[in-house]
Amino acid sequence: MLVVQNVNTYIGRKQIITDASFKIHPGDIIGLIGPNGAGKTTLMKTILGLTKFDGQIQLNQVSVTENQHAALAQVGALIEHPAIYPFLTGQQNLALYAHDSAACQRLISELNMTTYIHDQAKGYSLGMKQKLGIAIALLNNPQLVILDEPMNGLDVEATIGVRQLIRQYAAQGTAFLISSHILSELQKVMTQVILINHGRIIVNQSTAEFERLHHQAYQLRTEDSQLTVESLAKNQIHYVLDGDTFQVNSENIFEIQDILTAQHVHLKELAPISSNFEQMVVHLLNQQRGDHHDN
Numbered sequence: 001m002l003v004v005q006n007v008n009t010y011i012g013r014k015q016i017i018t019d020a021s022f023k024i025h026p027g028d029i030i031g032l033i034g035p036n037g038a039g040k041t042t043l044m045k046t047i048l049g050l051t052k053f054d055g056q057i058q059l060n061q062v063s064v065t066e067n068q069h070a071a072l073a074q075v076g077a078l079i080e081h082p083a084i085y086p087f088l089t090g091q092q093n094l095a096l097y098a099h100d101s102a103a104c105q106r107l108i109s110e111l112n113m114t115t116y117i118h119d120q121a122k123g124y125s126l127g128m129k130q131k132l133g134i135a136i137a138l139l140n141n142p143q144l145v146i147l148d149e150p151m152n153g154l155d156v157e158a159t160i161g162v163r164q165l166i167r168q169y170a171a172q173g174t175a176f177l178i179s180s181h182i183l184s185e186l187q188k189v190m191t192q193v194i195l196i197n198h199g200r201i202i203v204n205q206s207t208a209e210f211e212r213l214h215h216q217a218y219q220l221r222t223e224d225s226q227l228t229v230e231s232l233a234k235n236q237i238h239y240v241l242d243g244d245t246f247q248v249n250s251e252n253i254f255e256i257q258d259i260l261t262a263q264h265v266h267l268k269e270l271a272p273i274s275s276n277f278e279q280m281v282v283h284l285l286n287q288q289r290g291d292h293h294d295n
């Protein structure tokens, strides 16, 4: 559906995105993550034809450029601050974009906005504006929805509501590209993760693949802890021992199994320690910096 190929984005003379390539398919929920200033918003703006870039961006085989936006009719977006007219009511703001008023009413009630939708938007709180911005992005059954920090300012109930809406739309084929610093929140919905650092995509994987490949820690128990301690130490394999449970790094688990087999020590348990997505991301970014001290 969306193909981004060898894209370089420039702001002024500064290159912000370098050689970005990825695809988005119907129903994908892509979590776009990365440190402050990594280029997430710029990448989103580039897809929306709002920046200078070279390379190819195509939506359903139709090119998007800085001056060619026809393909974007099927794209809903919320980038930075929602584009809301303050002297119009929420309802009037939505009506500016809505093709189908019944679908618009459904969104208002799904996002719990009925009590204030007829008030002027200038009196809305941050979260109320955010919900209105999300509603605008979801109007008219878009094929692709781009959301920059959508959970900004949302309370718990609104966060759950937006999460459910994202899942519901994705199940019907809408694709999402969502940036957020709240990784635990993104983790609940995303099916694919794109990690960007210094304007370069360093990871583009399904969340299942990401967790499998970047899982750092495993726990293992054997039938002979003492012999296991001696064998691991002799082979200079780092471990932490708690009772009879060893915590080891994922990159060592095949070697450990070979060592234990050679010593005729049987495994009682070998299992990944429940994944902490945040730690995995920090570890990857630290690896990029050539620094291995995770916090």
Ligand SMILES: Nc1ncnc2c1ncn2[C@@H]1O[C@H](COP(=O)(O)OP(=O)(O)OP(=O)(O)O)[C@@H](O)[C@H]1O
Pocket: 011, 014, 016, 034, 035, 036, 037, 038, 039, 040, 041, 042, 043
């Ligand atoms: N209008 C601009 N003029 C100059 N530099 C810019 C402009 N907009 C963005 N940049 C630079 O581009 C880089 C990427 O910024 P961007 O806003 O895309 O990052 P981000 O990943 O969205 O960050 P954050 O998580 O803080 O929102 C930063 O170094 C930023 O300083």
